[in-house]
Amino acid sequence: xxxxxxxxxxxxxxIYPLVTFRIVFGFLMFISTLRFIYLGWIPEHFIDTQFQxxxxxxxxxxxLPPFWMYVVHGLMLFSALGVMLGFLYRFSAALMFLTFTYxxxxxxxxxxxxxxxxxxxxxxxIFIPANKYLSFDARIWPEMVAEKTAAWHINLIKFQIFxxxxxxxIAKMNYDWLMDxxxxxxxxxxxxxxxxxxxxxxxxxxxxxxxxxxxxxDTFIVFFLLFKPTRPIAYIAVVLFHLxxxxxxxxxVFPVVMIGVTLIFFSAAWHQRIxxxxxNLVKFKVPNSYALKVKQGFMPKxxxxxxxxxxxxxxxxxxxxxxAYPGNLFWTEEGYRFSWRVMLMEKAGTATxxxxxxxxxxxxxxxxxxxxxxxxxxxxxxxxxxxLQYAHFLGQYYQNQGVLEPEVRVKAWVTLNARPSQLIVDPxxxxxxxxxxxxxxxWILPFTDNN
Numbered sequence: 001x002x003x004x005x006x007x008x009x010x011x012x013x014x015i016y017p018l019v020t021f022r023i024v025f026g027f028l029m030f031i032s033t034l035r036f037i038y039l040g041w042i043p044e045h046f047i048d049t050q051f052q053x054x055x056x057x058x059x060x061x062x063x064l065p066p067f068w069m070y071v072v073h074g075l076m077l078f079s080a081l082g083v084m085l086g087f088l089y090r091f092s093a094a095l096m097f098l099t100f101t102y103x104x105x106x107x108x109x110x111x112x113x114x115x116x117x118x119x120x121x122x123x124x125x126i127f128i129p130a131n132k133y134l135s136f137d138a139r140i141w142p143e144m145v146a147e148k149t150a151a152w153h154i155n156l157i158k159f160q161i162f163x164x165x166x167x168x169x170i171a172k173m174n175y176d177w178l179m180d181x182x183x184x185x186x187x188x189x190x191x192x193x194x195x196x197x198x199x200x201x202x203x204x205x206x207x208x209x210x211x212x213x214x215x216x217x218d219t220f221i222v223f224f225l226l227f228k229p230t231r232p233i234a235y236i237a238v239v240l241f242h243l244x245x246x247x248x249x250x251x252x253v254f255p256v257v258m259i260g261v262t263l264i265f266f267s268a269a270w271h272q273r274i275x276x277x278x279x280n281l282v283k284f285k286v287p288n289s290y291a292l293k294v295k296q297g298f299m300p301k302x303x304x305x306x307x308x309x310x311x312x313x314x315x316x317x318x319x320x321x322x323x324a325y326p327g328n329l330f331w332t333e334e335g336y337r338f339s340w341r342v343m344l345m346e347k348a349g350t351a352t353x354x355x356x357x358x359x360x361x362x363x364x365x366x367x368x369x370x371x372x373x374x375x376x377x378x379x380x381x382x383x384x385x386x387x388l389q390y391a392h393f394l395g396q397y398y399q400n401q402g403v404l405e406p407e408v409r410v411k412a413w414v415t416l417n418a419r420p421s422q423l424i425v426d427p428x429x430x431x432x433x434x435x436x437x438x439x440x441x442x443w444i445l446p447f448t449d450n451n
Contacts (some may be wrong), residue, residue: 014268015133015149022130024260026084032253033076051384053108061105086135097122109376113252128153162222167319167340169219182205182417183346225265331447337410349382349414353397358405384444391431
């Protein structure tokens with residue numbers, strides 16, 4: 001078994017799919033970063049802000065001065081271009097991973113599954129030699145050129161795409177999504193003015209059809225992409241699915257990214273034909289002595305196989321950590337993030353915070369808009385760990401303002417998939433006495449299904 005696994009990882013395969021992936025991924029990252037800068041989101045997210053919500057365990061990640069936040073985004077532009085062109089590739093991939101992940105970790109408010117996906121792929125590219133063909137590095141150092149590569153270089157990226165889709169599909173196998181067509185019943189009628197599709201959205205059967213199709217698509221699309229006879233039709237499904245998602249929901253460039261990266265599932269011959277245009281354009285030549293040989297890496301194969309296996313195992317187990325927590329996952333969100341639950345629920349809330357000086361008995365209501373921007377306030381109002389973080393911020397802030405012993409309570413009313421609003425946090429609990437941890441959050445009130 002171990003021998004078969006090692007053979008599967010290290011057998012030689014044509015490098016062409018990997019090269020196409022490098023070019024497409026680098027290009028999309030460059031465009032995405034350029035778009036972020038053009039839309040003026042650097043000041044909105046990282047300069048004109050008083051408070052940032054933190055990922056648990058990454059509270060130490062903070063903002064740099066305004067000038068340096070622009071520098072970080074400039075470096076990310078440079079790194080994406082370096083990956084695309086294969087110029088100082090390893091350095092560029094590492095720089096892209098560090099800058100993008102740093103920006104991602106600054107504020108939990110802006111968490112998206114596809115940001116996590118981009119960080120993981122950027123990390124993998126550091127160790128995957130996608131610059132050995134049709135790259136500036138290969139022109140500068142022709143001795144590195146190779147038309148073959150180890151199979152794991154390509155298959156690990158395919159696996160990462162599989163994880164995104166498959167877990168998203170499994171997550172949709174719940175009663176709300178399949179039997180009640182929620183939240184599709186909420187989303188589709190709101191888009192009934194969309195050209196062509198709008199007429200379909202107005203039918204009662206449409207939310208059910210889209211819910212079931214979405215579940216089947218996410219769960220099985222990679223299997224159809226892997227199977228050569230179904231691959232062309234499957235890729236058309238990828239394009240149509242993500243174009244539809246892009247029209248309906250404001251999720252940035254994620255649909256385009258997934259359309260681009262799934263090209264890696266096409267055959268090496270197909271990629272070679274695509275790349276031949278660029279090969280001829282730049283007159284890229286492969287030295288005969290290097291054309292077929294895969295260079296031995298610096299790490300022994302058994303150790304490398306162990307590391308790859310550990311990564312695969314982690315990606316399969318980590319999204320399942322929610323099973324360790326009782327209660328409704330969509331309500332408590334314990335183990336929700338980093339588990340590929342993509343566009344799965346409609347949740348909204350309002351949170352009113354009360355700050356009381358326990359020594360004097362004086363109490364007041366907080367104006368959240370004084371400290372948070374609109375998006376931060378919206379996201380905080382229905383996510384318990386963000387409510388707790390904000391409560392601690394308020395306690396510290398008002399203590400600095402002269403409140404001797406601040407007590408912070410909240411009345412947070414939350415609606416899940418159009419159900420009547422319920423309190424999500426015990427309004428009698430002083431959140432200043434609560435500490436976040438991996439443990440079950442007992443201060444979250446249980447979810448009651450009133451439907």
